[in-house]
């Protein structure tokens with residue numbers, strides 16, 4: 165008799181950079197109203213799910229030790245949420261191959277949650293609608309809906325309400341990954357503290373950013389990049405100033421802290437510039453490691469559904 169080996173579903177989900185991040189005031193629910201332009205970048209996590217006796221999370225990759233493998237992992241919570249919708253037990257083994265820096269301001273945990281939703285929807289044959297998955301994603305975290313959609317989008321509310329943004333061509337990025345991570349709530353709290361004691365610069369509106377994205381010209385986009393969380397990330401980790409300076413010295417058009425940091429993202433003119441800037445930045449000794457990426461790329465997608473037996 166043929167024995168049926170459980171077949172995994174594998175989903176790849178992108179990282180993100182906030183090209184423009186305007187943080188409003190603290191809301192009564194502890195969140196801040198955001199107005200942000202996200203772009204999905206070609207630095208990915210890969211999530212594989214397969215039926216098992218019980219729910220488990222296993223993590224591999226350079227930063228694996230820093231990722232929880234219990235119910236505090238967003239992928240675990242995504243599995244519980246979708247199992248509840250499906251009326252079944254969340255009996256799956258989830259394996260996450262990390263390519264996105266952990267606690268790096270690039271939505272690594274959110275990418276894993278988005279990937280898990282897509283993977284389990286496929287594994288269990290649920291056929292959940294896009295709206296339904298969006299609803300689950302928003303419950304899991306502010307950046308999870310964007311990791312589902314990918315591309316370039318304007319995010320409002322906590323960042324979970326999305327409208328696609330028209331872009332032309334591909335933008336090239338160099339990413340400087342830091343030694344440690346920064347906690348997102350701590351960075352938001354630091355911004356509140358800075359705003360109580362002074363008036364840190366606020367980025368303006370994003371209209372010009374949207375025009376530059378439509379033009380596809382990185383030289384037009386470069387001076388418009390901005391992030392209200394950058395002052396808070398630099399206050400918590402002043403070494404990042406050197407990293408930002410080194411990227412510009414290496415020939416980047418502009419650099420900014422990605423989301424809540426500490427990853428620094430540098431926009432460069434083209435792929436050739438990405439290679440030369442990344443080599444120089446790696447030699448400057450201002451970060452843990454350097455990656456080259458491009459965007460926009462699609463959101464969480466099944467890359468292998470081996471259930472063909």
Ligand code: C5P
Pocket residue numbers: 194195196197198304305306307321322323348349350352
């Ligand atoms: O939504 P998520 O769980 O990713 O948010 C993590 C934390 O980041 C929140 O608990 C909150 O402290 C902070 N945050 C915020 N405003 C947002 C998004 C996140 O203050 N719009």
